[in-house]
Amino acid sequence: MYELKTKETDNSVIEFIEGVDNPKKREDAYQLLDIFTETTGYDAKMWGPSIIGFGSYHYKYASGHEGDAPLVGFSPRKAKISLYFATGDAAREELLKDFGKHTTGKACVYINKVADINVDVLKELILQSVKFLQETYPDSLD
Template sequence: MADVDPEVRKLIDSVENPVRRRDAETLVELMSRATGQPARIAYSGIVGFGTYHYHYESGRQGDAPGAGFAPRKPATTIYLNDGVAAHADELEHLGPHTTGVGCLYVKDLEQVDLDALERVVRSSYEALTRPVVE
């Protein structure tokens, strides 16, 4: 991780849990490969890669990271903003994890299939950043 944004480096260095810190280092590399985008601080405590524009039926709209993660104390949160259900088949083979609607929670990346995780991140990012054809 030689060429990482200083704010991202500061966040990773501040992670107390050595497993979460190691996993954050791994995810910066994995998500950079999967998205083709550099790591940056997206929100407080969240490392993001690229952006996508969302627009809800309510009229609310904005920009959010196309991929991202947060090294939280109980587990690392990996954001899949197109929804976890879109990746159900691949996640069956991932290894130990839990999920929310748009979040994947992993306690130790050494216990999961990193190739499968990279495919999930890439697929999610591509779905979110694909140009909308009207």
């Protein structure tokens, strides 16, 4: 049976951020930590070895696949900073139009640095993602 790699851990968020090699990316990670914490009201937790997540929910797909995931999160990776928001929400695509310099993948939004984005739109994306997931999975929240 498939086992999720990305699970909540007891690893230190601060130790993880301190381990980021690039000083500017480390500074951005602390800025994002503050923004996500203030906006969600959740404490930051490590998910897997490299994702800083906030809150959690339990999902179950029609296929039977299920698991737990953070409501929102980010990861200061070597190439770019990955931001994790809910997928499948039309409001996300609308908000991204005014977000600033970014690219998107299947589930992630990638930025080079916080200075490239509109922080007010980031806060809206965080709130919209949390709201969307709480409405989609109302019985599974922490």
